[in-house]
Amino acid sequence: xxxxxxxxxxxxxxxxxxxxxxxxxxxxxxxxxxxxxxxxxxxxxxxxxxxxxxxxxxxxxxxxxxxxxxxxxxxxxxxxxxxxxxxxxxxxxxxxxxxxxxxxxxxxxxxxxxxxxxxxxxxxxxxxxxxxxxxxxxxxxxxxxxxxxxxxxxxxxxxxxxxxxxxxxxxxxxxxxxxxxxxxxxxxxxxxxxxxxxxxxxxxxxxxxxxxxxxxxxxxxxxxxxxxxxxxxxxxxxxxxxxxxxxxxxxxxxxxxxxxxxxxxxxxxxxxxxxxxxxxxxxx
Amino acid sequence: xxxxxxxxxxxxxxxxxxxxxxxxxxxxxxxxxxxxxxxxxxxxxxxxxxxxxxxxxxxxxxxxxxxxxxxxxxxxxxxxxxxxxxxxxxxxxxxxxxxxxxxxxxxxxxxxxxxxxxxxxxxxxxxxxxxxxxxxxxxxxxxxxxxxxxxxxxxxxxxxxxxxxxxxxxxxxxxxxxxxxxxxxxxxxxxxxxxxxxxxxxxxxxxxxxxxxxxxxxxxxxxxxxxxxxxxxxxxxxxxxxxxxxxxxxxxxxxxxxxxxxxxxxxxxxxxxxxxxxxxxxxxxxxxxxxxxxxxxxxxxxxxxxxxxxxxxxxxxxx
Amino acid sequence: xxxxxxxxxxxxxxxxxxxxxxxxxxxxxxxxxxxxxxxxxxxxxxxxxxxxxxxxxxxxxxxxxxxxxxxxxxxxxxxxxxxxxxxxxxxxxxxxxxxxxxxxxxxxxxxxxxxxxxxxxxxxxxxxxxxxxxxxxxxxxxxxxxxxxxxxxxxxxxxxxxxxxxxxxxxxxxxxxxxxxxxxxxxxxxxxxxxxxxxxxxxxxxxxxxxxxxxxxxxxxxxxxxxxxxxxxxxxxxxxxxxxxxxxxxxxxxxxxxxxxxxxxxxxxxxxxxxxxxxxxxxxxxxxxxxxxxxxxxxxxxxxxxxxxxxx
Numbered sequence: 001x002x003x004x005x006x007x008x009x010x011x012x013x014x015x016x017x018x019x020x021x022x023x024x025x026x027x028x029x030x031x032x033x034x035x036x037x038x039x040x041x042x043x044x045x046x047x048x049x050x051x052x053x054x055x056x057x058x059x060x061x062x063x064x065x066x067x068x069x070x071x072x073x074x075x076x077x078x079x080x081x082x083x084x085x086x087x088x089x090x091x092x093x094x095x096x097x098x099x100x101x102x103x104x105x106x107x108x109x110x111x112x113x114x115x116x117x118x119x120x121x122x123x124x125x126x127x128x129x130x131x132x133x134x135x136x137x138x139x140x141x142x143x144x145x146x147x148x149x150x151x152x153x154x155x156x157x158x159x160x161x162x163x164x165x166x167x168x169x170x171x172x173x174x175x176x177x178x179x180x181x182x183x184x185x186x187x188x189x190x191x192x193x194x195x196x197x198x199x200x201x202x203x204x205x206x207x208x209x210x211x212x213x214x215x216x217x218x219x220x221x222x223x224x225x226x227x228x229x230x231x232x233x234x235x236x237x238x239x240x241x242x243x244x245x246x247x248x249x250x251x252x253x254x255x256x257x258x259x260x261x262x263x264x265x266x267x268x269x270x271x272x273x274x275x276x277x278x279x280x281x282x283x284x
Numbered sequence: 285x286x287x288x289x290x291x292x293x294x295x296x297x298x299x300x301x302x303x304x305x306x307x308x309x310x311x312x313x314x315x316x317x318x319x320x321x322x323x324x325x326x327x328x329x330x331x332x333x334x335x336x337x338x339x340x341x342x343x344x345x346x347x348x349x350x351x352x353x354x355x356x357x358x359x360x361x362x363x364x365x366x367x368x369x370x371x372x373x374x375x376x377x378x379x380x381x382x383x384x385x386x387x388x389x390x391x392x393x394x395x396x397x398x399x400x401x402x403x404x405x406x407x408x409x410x411x412x413x414x415x416x417x418x419x420x421x422x423x424x425x426x427x428x429x430x431x432x433x434x435x436x437x438x439x440x441x442x443x444x445x446x447x448x449x450x451x452x453x454x455x456x457x458x459x460x461x462x463x464x465x466x467x468x469x470x471x472x473x474x475x476x477x478x479x480x481x482x483x484x485x486x487x488x489x490x491x492x493x494x495x496x497x498x499x500x501x502x503x504x505x506x507x508x509x510x511x512x513x514x515x516x517x518x519x520x521x522x523x524x525x526x527x528x529x530x531x532x533x534x535x536x537x538x539x540x541x542x543x544x545x546x547x548x549x550x551x552x553x554x555x556x557x558x559x560x561x562x563x564x565x566x567x568x569x570x571x572x573x574x575x576x577x578x579x580x581x582x583x584x585x586x587x588x589x590x591x592x593x594x595x596x597x598x599x600x601x602x603x
Numbered sequence: 604x605x606x607x608x609x610x611x612x613x614x615x616x617x618x619x620x621x622x623x624x625x626x627x628x629x630x631x632x633x634x635x636x637x638x639x640x641x642x643x644x645x646x647x648x649x650x651x652x653x654x655x656x657x658x659x660x661x662x663x664x665x666x667x668x669x670x671x672x673x674x675x676x677x678x679x680x681x682x683x684x685x686x687x688x689x690x691x692x693x694x695x696x697x698x699x700x701x702x703x704x705x706x707x708x709x710x711x712x713x714x715x716x717x718x719x720x721x722x723x724x725x726x727x728x729x730x731x732x733x734x735x736x737x738x739x740x741x742x743x744x745x746x747x748x749x750x751x752x753x754x755x756x757x758x759x760x761x762x763x764x765x766x767x768x769x770x771x772x773x774x775x776x777x778x779x780x781x782x783x784x785x786x787x788x789x790x791x792x793x794x795x796x797x798x799x800x801x802x803x804x805x806x807x808x809x810x811x812x813x814x815x816x817x818x819x820x821x822x823x824x825x826x827x828x829x830x831x832x833x834x835x836x837x838x839x840x841x842x843x844x845x846x847x848x849x850x851x852x853x854x855x856x857x858x859x860x861x862x863x864x865x866x867x868x869x870x871x872x873x874x875x876x877x878x879x880x881x882x883x884x885x886x887x888x889x890x891x892x893x894x895x896x897x898x899x900x901x902x903x904x905x906x907x908x909x910x911x912x913x914x915x
Contacts, residue, residue: 026716027716028716028717029716059356059357069720093886094716094717094718094886094887095886095887096885096886096887096888096891096892096895097885097887098885098886100886101718101719101720101885101886102714102716102717102718102720102721102886103717103718103720103721105383105384105718105719105720106355106383106384106386107384112355113351113352113355113380113384114379114380114383114384114720115720116379116717116718116720116721117375117376117379117682117683117687117720117721118656119656120344120348120376120379120380121348123344123345123346123347123348123349123352123376124348124349124351124352124355124380125352126345126349126352127348127349127350127351127352127353127354127355128352128353128355128356129352130337130349130352130353131313131352131353131356131357131358132356134313134334134335134358135356141352148633148655148656149656151633151654151655151656151657152656152657153657153659153660154342154344154345154348157340157342157344157345158342158345158348158349160340160342161339161340161342161345161349164340165337180633180655180656181633181634181636181637182631182633182634182635182636182653183653187653188633188653188655189633189653189654189655189656189657367690367693368690370689371689371690371693372689372690372691373690374686374687374689374690374729375682375683375686375687375689378686378725379720382883383719383720383883404698405694405698409732410693410732410733413728413731413732413856414689414725414728414729414732416728416855416856417724417725417728417729417853417855417856417857417881418725419853419881419882419883420883514855537732538732538734539864540731540732540829540861540864541728541731541732541856541860542732544864545856545860545863545864546855548860548863548864548866548867548868549854549855549859549860549863549876551867551871552846552862552863552866552867552871552873552874552876553863553873553874553875553876556866556867556871556872556873556874557867557871558867558868558871559867559868559871560868561864561868564734566734567734568697568698568734568735
């Protein structure tokens with residue numbers, strides 16, 4: 001377990017580097033929410049999810065929807081690092097002609113659904129889970145939501161729906177970094193008790209530290225073993241995690257200072273090269 | 285199955301056809317937003333409960349769920365009322381159905397003012413226009429029960445999203461079962477030489493009535509059933525207007541953005557001639573009996589006739 | 604060439620009308636820094652409501668405010684101000700002709716890099732079918748201000764499409780701008796170009812180039828897509844005998860469509876509708892997306908010439 005943890009931590013660090021590099025290169029994007037999600041995305045794509053990088057459309061694969069679609073750079077990075085497409089493509093993010101769109105779209109290899117217009121991903125995930133039930137297939141559907149996104153009424157429509165249909169093959173993950181575009185979730189539209197809300201809709205609720213791999217993986221396992229009800233993981237995270245000046249600063253929801261980010265990018269590269277030979281051949 | 289002249293709500297034909305399709309194809313799945321008895325999808329639900337999901341009064345959720353199921357290979361029918369599919373779930377249709385181009389067939393009852401007595405909130409008179417401007421959408425309204433059956437069957441074979449609009453109240457059956465229908469191909473119902481009437485949905489039978497009266501007054505009108513408003517059948521329009529030189533469009537919809545607008549855009553760029561648009565003139569209608577509403581809002585057979593006279597007059601002036 | 608940001612003008616104009624009229628309230632869906640309603644929020648915190656990411660709720664909420672005599676400016680990105688809460692706008696606002704103003708920055712392709720989910724080429728059409736709605740698409744910061752001032756005076760729903768970047772300045776004073784009839788930016792006889800938004804400036808540059816080749820072009824900036832200034836449109840179509848429309852919108856349902864409806868009814872003449880040809884665009888700079896759509900000075904020049912060949 002210890003070795004696996006260490007390995008996943010290294011991949012997560014690499015994804016963080018990719019995100020900073022991609023957004024710095026693109027000149028726009030949303031770093032804060034990518035970094036808060038990086039550890040969970042790593043655990044999903046490097047351990048939990050059953051996918052075939054060489055066959056991204058494999059019908060029996062597990063599905064993932066990044067309902068908080070603006071954080072797609074971290075997802076693109078995970079897909080590239082798993083070999084769904086070449087890592088060098090990451091530098092085309094948000095450029096004309098690239099398949100790496102500013103928000104995820106279904107035509108990109110490895111992306112299971114268009115998203116980015118907030119509040120809709122869990123509904124889509126419920127549809128996928130229903131399809132699996134009809135077909136008696138065993139693939140699971142994972143949906144990551146942002147906490148700001150949960151302002152949308154549609155989220156609660158889908159929450160009710162998933163428990164009503166007993167979608168135990170659906171896992172929702174809330175990246176609970178407590179910040180949205182205009183400020184903290186409490187300042188913008190107080191969410192009340194996140195745990196109680198989901199419990200009220202009869203979900204199995206697991207609360208974890210979303211940056212601790214030794215909490216993330218067991219939560220996934222518990223979810224898999226829970227029958228008859230859907231599970232939500234409330235992952236307490238830090239927006240901008242891993243880049244000191246971004247941490248817990250809502251202004252870094254989107255790119256604030258390109259030069260500062262470019263500077264950070266160089267610094268990260270240097271530090272990572274020195275720290276571990278694992279990174280040396282993988283940095284760009 | 286349906287007799288010429290019988291008055292049948294096209295939603296009934298939709299429900300019957302769904303069951304027929306469900307028996308042949310186990311990939312067909314139906315989602316409903318709590319009004320299955322009204323949209324007639326409940327008939328399908330009764331026979332195939334394992335492929336029928338009532339999502340509750342949550343149309344946006346319904347649309348996105350449908351997109352998810354379609355992305356896994358299902359042929360998905362979404363049932364609700366036109367107002368809620370096109371407007372409540374407008375952005376979901378755009379972002380999750382049209383943009384990913386998934387196989388979701390949105391079949392909606394209560395199109396136009398056919399839910400007459402239900403009132404404005406349930407009368408969708410902007411939906412065709414809204415759906416038409418979303419890239420990748422195919423937008424259809426069949427004229428009667430026979431064409432509804434044919435076009436719903438065609439929809440299952442069509443690659444990509446479809447918006448198909450149905451009537452709540454009865455409309456006369458105008459086709460016999462030998463007529464063949466293709467999505468995107470209009471039907472030349474009557475030939476003529478003086479003017480072309482292009483109609484859609486419940487207004488097609490009104491256009492035929494108008495044509496009968498006009499012919500007694502010396503005007504021979506060509507009548508086209510433009511059941512697919514997008515993609516628009518450009519060749520049938522061009523062939524017709526080259527003969528007639530004038531057009532009246534007739535739709536149970538706002539005169540802005542819908543069929544009249546699509547025809548005006550096309551002919552403006554390709555064959556500029558006088559056009560008169562019949563439909564709701566930038567107003568919400570109200571609750572009331574269907575025929576009375578048509579009269580009050582200037583969409584009746586008489587209004588189609590006077591529209592034709594206007595265009596024929598303008599044609600003469602031009603010469 | 605002087606440029607100014609339309610969305611800044613939007614935010615500043617809100618402050619201006621907020622000072623004059625205490626009934627003006629501003630709502631935003633968690634994007635106040637981007638939409639510039641933050642300017643109003645700083646000045647009048649008691650009359651500013653951050654609704655969170657819940658556009659549908661915002662529109663119905665605004666209708667409630669309006670019913671109590673307030674003049675709400677409900678603001679969010681164009682796609683979320685038109686399509687997401689479409690039915691709420693219809694049901695809560697338009698059916699009752701409520702005095703709600705919808706401010707919609709980031710219309711058209713100007714969100715560029717954010718990709719098609721956040722670009723909006725269908726907003727004008729989505730709103731245009733709605734009875735009682737007025738749709739304004741200003742072409743620069745000055746006319747944007749004029750639209751906000753006009754909307755605050757007008758009783759009934761108004762949708763104002765605002766752009767994001769620094770746009771060339773066309774008008775020097777807001778009082779010069781005729782919001783309803785539109786404004787003649789250039790006078791000519793061979794063809795009339797109706798445009799709005801970012802493309803009006805392009806149309807003027809194209810007309811100047813065409814003039815050097817002996818082609819005389821009228822450019823009319825149509826700010827109000829609904830109601831469309833029918834009289835002005837007809838008289839110019841009659842005078843010039845050929846009509847081109849240019850807009851940052853789908854070729855279906857927008858300005859081109861509104862002009863086609865009027866022209867075909869009253870004086871059918873050859874037309875060309877320039878815009879996004881019914882596709883979802885992709886991520887890229889605003890300029891590159893305009894290029895792909897053929898919304899460039901060069902293409903306007905080219906299309907004008909080919910349209911002239913069709914004139915009788």
